[in-house]
Amino acid sequence: MAVMSIAGPASTAPPPTLPAPARLRVGRLELDSPVLIAPMVGITDAPFRRLARELGAGLVSAEMTAAEAVVRLIPRTLELLSFDPEVRPVAAQLVGCDPGVMAEAAAICAARGAMVVDVNLGCPVPRVIGRGSGAALARDVNATARVVQAMVEAVDVPVTAKMRLGWDHASINAPELSRALEDAGCAMVTVHGRTRAQRYQGQADWAEIARVKRAVRIPVVGSGDVTDVREIRRRLLAGEVDGVVIARGALGNLWFIRQAVRHVATGELLPDLGFADRIALTRHHLDLLIDHHGEARALVVGRKYVAWTIRGCNGAARLRAMVQTLVSRADLDVILDQALEAGLGPGGWFHPVFTSGEG
Template sequence: MESKLRPLRIGDAILENNIILAPMAGVTDLPFRLLCKEQGAGLICMEMVSAKAIMYNNKNTEELLEIHPEELPVSLQLFGSDPHIISEMAKRIEERPFAVLDINMGCPMPKIVGNGEGSALMKNPALVEKIVAETVKAIKKPVTVKIRKGFDDAHVNAVEIAKAAEAAGAAAVTVHGRTREQYYAGEADWDIIAKVKEAVRIPVIGNGDVTDGESAARLMEQTGCDGVMIGRAVRGNPWIFREIKAYLQTGEKLASPETAQVKEMILRHAMLQLKYKGEYIGIREMRKHVSWYVTGFPYAARFRQKVNEMETFDDLMRGVEAIFM
């Protein structure tokens, strides 16, 4: 088969391959991003950052903005709804070592949408165009947008939004094939990704229901999209990048990681958490990751109850030893 794994150009940023880690709040922090990069992700997307929080010098935001040389190239994602604030904050942080600036127009969370941010922006194509145009003018780095199919089934306007973003100077668009109303339920509509691809000349990245190499290849075949973004399927499974790369390149299906590899990855992940966040926060944040890593293992359900009691690295070590006996 012809390889679907290829370099991807976004503005002046050239990615080694077209398999991309999605930005996910509470998931794609620095420790996890480093692991995904090691497994072969072509672009690493950070957790979304509030443009207003940067403006007000929010102390927690600095950690969200941290970028490690080993994870490059990186996409930094801002969310907000004020074109002036987003563009000015993009300018303020432009010297940081990210390759691409993404604007979040897809987050479905009620708090974000209630503020007119995230997927609420899809209700206002004129505002989308203004936000992108002002940000493109403010910085030299490429600006991209991440959108959904539409706000709800009565307002499926991904094509209109993508065209507005392109007209304003966006360098690429990522389309998640679900409406805001769907959140992450039901099937992703890949047809809408194909329609966006037909409507714009900038690269289109498809997102939604990619869980392995076969589904990544199908998405690219069915939509003609230029790249694939992996979201929830990466939780507890950074190996998915290695697997998709192999399948797109040769059609080969790699074996799932062995038990010893899963155990080693959990411990490495936990050590990175300790390194960058300290034991108190690091181990507490690690709890959800451990639950994802052990999904499908014998006794995983019983083990998950114990996970929430872990407070130290030693607790985690003992728990991991117990399940991987």
């Protein structure tokens, strides 16, 4: 795989020799980092996955796809499941509740190159839970176990699951659900430390995630507010989780992936990117988007990344308006060159805030 052209600033001190967390194994698959990228609708497409792997993520995931649409071979859905053979290991994520359909869809994902098939048990949005899937399926431990068992029987690759703590605080069932899924052959669980009722509000509860870890023997990966490299390493070394998934922490700040991976592996603290390197990383991301989607579509898909990058720069409002009209690589260069020339404003760069998602 191409090595990312952005070296970034060097760490200030040589890495001390510190203990490293245990290797994360998902079934027979051994990951080279326990820092993973969460599935994210509208974000984790093939170019994003490539970039996340270049930055060192141990496993990258396609966004959730509806099992019903996969088995009906809907072209738009299958496009989300096109896996570049160079970008591995990669997971697909399915949402659905019918064991037969989920099993058939899992086999299609594996045949298309997914090395892990994950079940979405956390999606809180009405169009998903209204059909008994996502966080609604997770309320029924036995029904969920039947879905996972059917998938395990249908594919040779590991089947994993991503859940919330429970429907609400009165019905937390992640430990019980994880135990049942382990018995059904599930190879790993990811636990988002919020309930469905919380959606994306409030803080993720990592004490509850650690309770799941104590309840099962399969690896447990934690999700929720993963934004602090020291905290990630501490949780891993303390055995509270076997891995973490980065989600909103990387949006607008992809360098965080490299910082987290490096800190977990060596204890090194890589500085944040300066504005010029941040812009160079966005150019690289947009080039990957262009390679994959072609110029016209890439520059529509990529507008959000450009807008996130130029947050806080002098004259940002004018440049943001230009981002909405981006149609060519040449336009992109104009905007990014102007941003670079304008420089960061007095408040500096700030992280975008998201309060919604699908898991």
